[in-house]
Amino acid sequence: MSETTQNEVTTVDLEAISPELRQVIEFDQVPEEMYQMVTSIHEVSEEAVREAWDELPASAQNILDNFEQFHALISVSQAFAGINVMEEFPSIQLPKDMTEEDKEQYRAQLLDKVLYDCVKDMAKQLKKARRDPILKRDFKDVFAK
Numbered sequence: 001m002s003e004t005t006q007n008e009v010t011t012v013d014l015e016a017i018s019p020e021l022r023q024v025i026e027f028d029q030v031p032e033e034m035y036q037m038v039t040s041i042h043e044v045s046e047e048a049v050r051e052a053w054d055e056l057p058a059s060a061q062n063i064l065d066n067f068e069q070f071h072a073l074i075s076v077s078q079a080f081a082g083i084n085v086m087e088e089f090p091s092i093q094l095p096k097d098m099t100e101e102d103k104e105q106y107r108a109q110l111l112d113k114v115l116y117d118c119v120k121d122m123a124k125q126l127k128k129a130r131r132d133p134i135l136k137r138d139f140k141d142v143f144a145k
Helices: 018-027 032-055 067-089 101-130 134-145
Strands: none
Touching: 018 032, 018 067, 018 134, 032 067, 032 134, 067 101, 067 134, 101 134
């Protein structure tokens, strides 16, 4: 990865990231402009995602081959959810007396909640996939070679 100024786009070499994350990026056809966001999320979210993985029953964990697949799925999901929040934030009607600092804090809290909900939702979907053959196949298809 290269150092950039604010006007340059950081390029991410897909060969330099985990094979699982690369597979999800390619499968979901993530736009190249999002690669940096996805990889950043992937790097900082491992601990929280690991906690969610460890809390899953083994039968749910067995839907995927390993934690890295779960982590990759969540990283891409969080990136898309994060972009949605950032795009929608300007249209949210906030109190007129809110300071810029309060608005930034609210936006950070909103983003944290959305990212947390992505982890929770993916864990829920994985549990559901134990009894839903179509959902189970959807998970497996992402990592089919």
